[in-house]
Amino acid sequence: MIATTVSSGVLVLVGAVFLASAVEMVEALTIVFAVGHTRGWRSALQGVVVALLALGALVAAFGPALVHVPLTWLRLIVGGILLIFGLQWLRKAVLRASGLKAKHDEDAIYAETVEELRALGDAPKGDRIAFAMAFKGVFLEGLEVVITVLTLGTSAHRLGLASIVAAGAVLLVGVVGIVVSKQLSSVPENAMKTSVGVLLISYGTFWVGEALKVSWPGNDGFLLVLVVFYGLSTWLVIQQTKSASAKAMVSA
Amino acid sequence: MSKQTNLVMRILKGFGMFWWDFLVGDTPELFVSTIALIGVTFLLGRGIHNSHVATVVLPLFVVASLAITVARSRPKKGSK
Numbered sequence: 449m450i451a452t453t454v455s456s457g458v459l460v461l462v463g464a465v466f467l468a469s470a471v472e473m474v475e476a477l478t479i480v481f482a483v484g485h486t487r488g489w490r491s492a493l494q495g496v497v498v499a500l501l502a503l504g505a506l507v508a509a510f511g512p513a514l515v516h517v518p519l520t521w522l523r524l525i526v527g528g529i530l531l532i533f534g535l536q537w538l539r540k541a542v543l544r545a546s547g548l549k550a551k552h553d554e555d556a557i558y559a560e561t562v563e564e565l566r567a568l569g570d571a572p573k574g575d576r577i578a579f580a581m582a583f584k585g586v587f588l589e590g591l592e593v594v595i596t597v598l599t600l601g602t603s604a605h606r607l608g609l610a611s612i613v614a615a616g617a618v619l620l621v622g623v624v625g626i627v628v629s630k631q632l633s634s635v636p637e638n639a640m641k642t643s644v645g646v647l648l649i650s651y652g653t654f655w656v657g658e659a660l661k662v663s664w665p666g667n668d669g670f671l672l673v674l675v676v677f678y679g680l681s682t683w684l685v686i687q688q689t690k691s692a693s694a695k696a697m698v699s700a
Numbered sequence: 701m702s703k704q705t706n707l708v709m710r711i712l713k714g715f716g717m718f719w720w721d722f723l724v725g726d727t728p729e730l731f732v733s734t735i736a737l738i739g740v741t742f743l744l745g746r747g748i749h750n751s752h753v754a755t756v757v758l759p760l761f762v763v764a765s766l767a768i769t770v771a772r773s774r775p776k777k778g779s780k
Contacts, residue, residue: 524738531734531762532723539727539769548774595722649766653758656738660745662754674759681763689770696775 457668458609460675461600464647465610468596469617471640472589474632477625478554479585482561487578495582500618503590507597507611514602520659526599527655533595534648538682541642546689554633593618596648603655646682650674729772733765 484492514522543549561581568577593614601610625632654671657664664670724731740761744754 528734528738529723531737532730535730535734535762535766535769536725536727538766539730539773542766542770543773649762653762656741657745657754657758660738660741660754662741662745662758663752664755670755677759678763682766685763685767685770688767689774692774 455668456671457604458606460647460651460671461604461606461610462613464644464651465593465596465600465613466617467640467647468644469593469614470621471635471637471644472593473618473621474554474635474637475552475557476586476589477621477632478558479561479589480582481625481630482558483565483578483582483585486562486565487575491575491578492582495579495584496586498579499583499586499590502587503594506594507607510598511602511607511611514598515605515607519603523603523655524659526603527652527657527659529595529599530648530652531656532652533592533599534645534650534652536645537641537648538645541638541645542682542686542689544638545642545686546693548689548693552637554635554637558633600651603651642682646675646678650678727769729769730765733761733768737761737765 480492480496483495517525540549544551565577565581597607597610597614601607604610621632650671653674654664654668666673737758741754741758744757
């Protein structure tokens with residue numbers, strides 16, 4: 449039975465890495481499509497390949513090095529980083545879900561990027577602008593994925609699994625993007641970001657506690673309790689924020 | 701300073717700036733609350749009974765941090 453052989457920790461790790469990688473790839477894909485359609489695919493794809501190689505090199509360089517950090521310290525530092533990182537994701541997701549911040553609109557970002565690129569004139573053969581924009585788009589969006597893979601992967605001693613899951617998500621979004629041949633604007637990005645935030649703070653809480661000798665009931669099975677608790681709490685914070693914003697609008 | 705020292709300084713500065721923006725950036729309250737959370741958990745984790753208290757306090761502390769950072773981002777009353 450899968451349920452008995454796969455621990456809660458692995459499920460949360462796979463979920464967090466897959467969703468984080470997919471959502472960042474959706475954002476990167478929009479930039480790559482805008483660059484490719486406007487200035488040609490050759491330089492855009494070269495930028496993508498170099499960015500992916502650079503991101504892979506970061507994982508290969510820092511992953512094995514982090515394994516040598518004592519586990520208690522690694523989990524404390526990683527737990528702290530995941531808590532900050534996850535809360536930052538959740539903050540944005542809550543503000544977007546409550547209507548206080550504009551949702552990430554891939555169609556608008558695509559149109560804006562295309563306009564910006566068209567204003568630069570015709571593309572030469574070896575287009576440095578297309579290369580740089582595609583590289584920057586993929587590298588910057590991918591950096592958050594690398595941090596998620598490194599922190600979750602090394603602390604759980606599953607860097608290989610985390611890397612494979614991230615690569616799978618990137619490949620899946622890339623293939624879907626190529627098949628539909630446009631930016632993926634109908635992907636529920638905010639819901640995905642909320643889920644990633646919840647998973648990251650669940651792992652962050654768990655590892656900070658582990659590092660500081662907190663005994664979690666049911667060991668890593670408690671991760672699922674944390675996921676449910678944080679999911680419900682986030683929903684409550686969204687409802688509360690919506691109602692507070694509505695009241696503020698009425699009284700203004 | 702030699703060219704090499706300059707380059708090393710620039711790389712170190714860039715590395716430091718990256719982590720500062722990443723961890724503190726425009727939400728310093730999240731950085732401060734995480735440090736406070738680690739401190740509280742350290743104190744609670746020292747006793748066997750308190751360790752059980754930490755299993756409850758820790759998640760509540762995290763949710764409170766989320767509520768505070770969201771409240772800070774809401775437009776203030778009377779502001780347009």
